[in-house]
Amino acid sequence: MITHEVQNQAPPREGVDEFAANAPLVEGVARWGRDGARTSGGRPAGGPPAPDSAPSDADFDGIDAASVLHDLGRHVGSAAFQRDAERANTHPPVLHTHDRWGNRIDEVEYDDAYHRIMAAAVGAGAHTSAWAEPGPGANVERAAAFFLLAQVEPGHACPVSMTHAAVPTLELAASGLAREWMPRLLSREYEPGLGGAGLDTAASRPPQPPGGKRSALVGMAMTEKQGGSDVRANTTRAEPTGSDGSWGREFRLTGHKWFCSAPMSDAFLVLAQAPGGLSCFFVPRVLPDGSRNVFRIQRLKDKLGNRSNASSEIELDGTVAWLVGEEGRGVATIVQMVTRTRLDCVLGTAAGMRQAVAEAAWHVRHRRAFGELLVDQPAMQAVVADLALESEAATVTAMRLARAYDDDATVSATDSGPEQAFRRLATAVSKYWICKRGPGHASEALECLGGNGYTEAFPLARRYREQPLLAIWEGSGNVIALDVLRVLAREPEAFDAFFGVVAEATGAHAALDLEVAEAQAVVLEVSRDPASGAVRARELAERLALVLQASLLVQHSPAAVADAFVRSRIEGDGGTMYGALPPGLDVAAILARA
Numbered sequence: 001m002i003t004h005e006v007q008n009q010a011p012p013r014e015g016v017d018e019f020a021a022n023a024p025l026v027e028g029v030a031r032w033g034r035d036g037a038r039t040s041g042g043r044p045a046g047g048p049p050a051p052d053s054a055p056s057d058a059d060f061d062g063i064d065a066a067s068v069l070h071d072l073g074r075h076v077g078s079a080a081f082q083r084d085a086e087r088a089n090t091h092p093p094v095l096h097t098h099d100r101w102g103n104r105i106d107e108v109e110y111d112d113a114y115h116r117i118m119a120a121a122v123g124a125g126a127h128t129s130a131w132a133e134p135g136p137g138a139n140v141e142r143a144a145a146f147f148l149l150a151q152v153e154p155g156h157a158c159p160v161s162m163t164h165a166a167v168p169t170l171e172l173a174a175s176g177l178a179r180e181w182m183p184r185l186l187s188r189e190y191e192p193g194l195g196g197a198g199l200d201t202a203a204s205r206p207p208q209p210p211g212g213k214r215s216a217l218v219g220m221a222m223t224e225k226q227g228g229s230d231v232r233a234n235t236t237r238a239e240p241t242g243s244d245g246s247w248g249r250e251f252r253l254t255g256h257k258w259f260c261s262a263p264m265s266d267a268f269l270v271l272a273q274a275p276g277g278l279s280c281f282f283v284p285r286v287l288p289d290g291s292r293n294v295f296r297i298q299r300l301k302d303k304l305g306n307r308s309n310a311s312s313e314i315e316l317d318g319t320v321a322w323l324v325g326e327e328g329r330g331v332a333t334i335v336q337m338v339t340r341t342r343l344d345c346v347l348g349t350a351a352g353m354r355q356a357v358a359e360a361a362w363h364v365r366h367r368r369a370f371g372e373l374l375v376d377q378p379a380m381q382a383v384v385a386d387l388a389l390e391s392e393a394a395t396v397t398a399m400r401l402a403r404a405y406d407d408d409a410t411v412s413a414t415d416s417g418p419e420q421a422f423r424r425l426a427t428a429v430s431k432y433w434i435c436k437r438g439p440g441h442a443s444e445a446l447e448c449l450g451g452n453g454y455t456e457a458f459p460l461a462r463r464y465r466e467q468p469l470l471a472i473w474e475g476s477g478n479v480i481a482l483d484v485l486r487v488l489a490r491e492p493e494a495f496d497a498f499f500g501v502v503a504e505a506t507g508a509h510a511a512l513d514l515e516v517a518e519a520q521a522v523v524l525e526v527s528r529d530p531a532s533g534a535v536r537a538r539e540l541a542e543r544l545a546l547v548l549q550a551s552l553l554v555q556h557s558p559a560a561v562a563d564a565f566v567r568s569r570i571e572g573d574g575g576t577m578y579g580a581l582p583p584g585l586d587v588a589a590i591l592a593r594a
């Protein structure tokens with residue numbers, strides 16, 4: 001019997017070009033992507049505030065990168081992709097330790113929806129396009145693709161990010177190893193499965209040569225039970241076998257790893273204690289003769305969120321590995337990978353904020369309460385506008401940071417110095433602040449959807465469970481804040497480069513100029529009194545993050561956005577909760593942009 005008609009529910013938000021819908025992302029790509037780099041002579045565009053010169057979508061006509069991103073934006077905004085995102089999380093990966101005959105196989109089975117998402121991400125180059133086609137702006141365009149995909153399905157972004165990040169560390173491997181594996185990492189083909197005997201084949205089948213795979217994904221395994229932040233406490237042992245071939249020095253690893261995500265990746269960069277100290281190793285899941293390497297997946301983690309992505313505990317028992325970089329220099333070798341995964345934590349959180357704002361803004365435009373659309377009610381306007389400010393600040397910062405990663409292979413030596421120094425500090429500062437802001441942002445956004453927001457049928461419940469991860473992964477809050485102090489002690493030139501970028505906005509806003517001076521004073525105080533440093537580490541990271549975000553917004557975003565950010569985050573007008581904005585802001589303009 002029909003008891004009622006469904007009324008006053010928002011329609012599904014489908015068929016949206018998520019790139020076109022995200023003005024800060026479109027503008028970031030135009031400004032810092034390849035085309036922007038061409039017009040600025042390869043240097044990251046900065047200079048005086050010119051918000052009205054922000055490129056419009058029309059400026060992209062005929063530019064390849066933008067049309068590719070529009071295609072990807074439509075793909076991730078489609079009903080089919082959103083269904084896959086939901087399905088990949090509601091049909092999570094399943095571990096098969098043994099085949100039906102009792103042979104150990106250590107395979108994880110994923111839903112087809114996950115494979116379709118991975119194929120889209122790898123096909124779009126969200127993993128390694130910045131390495132495969134380097135140039136000024138390459139990291140920005142790769143970042144935009146990664147952002148769009150992670151906005152709708154974050155779990156798959158883990159192996160995609162790790163593969164991107166593994167490239168500079170793998171370049172330190174013996175030439176034979178790098179020559180064989182690098183083309184696989186750079187491939188845009190997605191080939192799930194390891195090859196050789198496994199889940200879908202009888203274990204008695206003869207070993208298959210791994211060369212049959214044209215593409216590969218690479219993960220990392222550092223964290224052990226007794227310590228994740230403090231990897232020097234790793235107990236996994238590495239014994240040299242005495243063999244030294246084209247892949248370099250061979251070792252056997254014995255020990256465990258407490259967190260090892262995406263265990264179906266083709267290879268891992270693993271830290272272990274060699275006779276010469278903590279070292280970095282390359283561990284393929286399939287050995288050159290086609291047999292399986294020892295890689296026992298003990299169990300999969302039962303996680304708060306990030307369900308589509310398998311995260312495992314593994315045992316290594318005489319596992320064959322090849323040394324990467326110098327023996328005893330494991331941290332220095334893997335740090336290149338760690339740094340780039342931190343960049344992706346920033347991008348992933350910004351992407352999550354964009355999803356949260358897009359869903360919240362959509363809902364309030366369609367839902368009525370007390371006789372009026374929510375979007376017309378000032379208290380709700382303030383909440384959504386405030387969420388949009390946070391999202392735009394995170395997006396612009398993430399894209400500027402991505403630009404700072406372009407220099408490695410491309411920009412002239414004279415340009416690479418300050419950008420490398422800038423990113424050393426800006427990565428830590430942005431990772432700390434933006435990832436910390438993620439969970440609260442998701443919580444407020446899902447509340448805009450009322451009770452619907454708290455249900456699994458809508459995507460923001462999933463997002464809320466996802467956001468804390470990026471604050472923990474690759475350096476939790478304190479560890480990252482302490483990293484800012486480490487930069488101060490060891491690479492003070494990074495602070496000069498950082499404040500050089502911030503200074504591009506000097507004169508644009510008196511309150512910002514004052515806050516920059518205040519932040520510089522805190523830097524000085526902490527450097528003169530290192531004993532107080534650890535206590536002030538979070539304060540310092542927060543101040544630096546806010547002046548960086550504000551300086552980018554006053555240069556590159558419309559005045560309504562920049563003014564609201566400076567008044568609410570720099571001057572401290574209004575309250576501390578989202579939506580407690582000070583009066584007199586152009587909320588309508590901020591909402592229209594969101």
Ligand SMILES: Cc1cc2nc3c(=O)[nH]c(=O)nc-3n(C[C@H](O)[C@H](O)[C@H](O)COP(=O)(O)OP(=O)(O)OC[C@H]3O[C@@H](n4cnc5c(N)ncnc54)[C@H](O)[C@@H]3O)c2cc1C
Nearest residue numbers: 220221222223227228229259260261473474476477478479
């Ligand atoms: C879903 C998921 C997937 C993961 N995937 C991987 C993976 O693929 N590979 C991998 O290697 N790891 C992975 N990790 C592990 C992750 O990187 C670690 O959990 C993280 O680095 C923190 O380490 P820990 O858990 O040992 O915590 P701890 O290092 O014990 O830290 C606990 C707390 O203490 C704080 N702390 C640490 N040192 C200090 C200090 N000196 N002063 C003040 N506070 C401090 C930290 O900030 C943290 O809040 C994953 C984790 C999760 C949750």
